[in-house]
Amino acid sequence: MSGGGQRVATGRQAGRPPQTEQQKAAIRREIARQAVRLFLAKGVAATSAEEIAAAVGISVRSLWRHFPNKEHCVMPLLSEPLAVTAEALRRWRPGGDADELFEAMVRQTADAIAADRMGADIPALLDLVRLTRTEPGLRLVWIHSVDDAEPVIADALAGRAGLPAPDLAIRVYAAAFNGALRAAMEHYAFTTEPAEADPDGLRATVRDAMVIAARGLS
Template identity: 50%
Template structure:
């Protein structure tokens, strides 16, 4: 009797490694987009900059613009978790104290530069808006869970829309006003201030 053959070849990638590869590709794409523009950047160049093949780039992303999504979506899970644990009576911006302290989920300078590019690059703008559109249901579920509300209650969806708009407005406001070409610094403290201000404004309509 012939012994059963064991599996040959490389072991499958873990989800953590896949996420890391996506992030490496995203950072490489952003760097190239900033340096030479979206139109002048190819999938092959993104792959080389990320240390992977162009085939790997297209395996993870359908278009070169979509390569940036892992950077834009950073923090969605962190925000949703903070919303679920948000104590009644606590100001909304304080619900994210752990996020401010740990620097988890806060966009970095590369994201600020990317957001500035969305003003002139329709493909990147579409990805930016789609990322926020997909985040909204996650926020709504977290707020419903926090309030013990049924699935058919419309209020969590409204609150999530307000929160989502506040977060996007704060990041865009910070990114646009800290354009290095205008001599302005892109600091974490200024971004945190913008986010706290926006969240406080949104919280007036969230109970």
């Protein structure tokens, strides 16, 4: 793999068993990382699917099995933070305050990093959010991911409240949490120089945003 990383072995050979879901997820994450690296260096328009595939060590045909177009190659960077947030909301004790919610998010993030699902992706995620300011295709993917996140958050909050489905209040709270997460990500990415960005700083910003959103809900 170019860029100093480790090439992901993905080729299928005769008699080799099919890839597991875990292996497929690892490939998708590596595609996302390499896509952002190339987009950052060259821009989306100047980056070809062939270059992304070559950076990962797969064929273009394999790339298209995972994603419909090159802009969507970044989606795995957006889906894992959503999964972490949703699980933390499910585990948030009814009546608990915003600090308990944040601690649940910290634990879920630590689990994701330990499982190699998120830690290496934080710098790439911040680079991606910065790119959304200048790359319309990536901006569209980012907005769609935010839209897709809201019902997931609403379902998690409904489960916490013991409801079979989100009611209007839950949907409003979900919109507040979703907006807080987006605002925190964009604020940190847009106001922090890449060389100075660090996971602790991002977590602190997310915590502040979640505390604001959680006021009145706990």
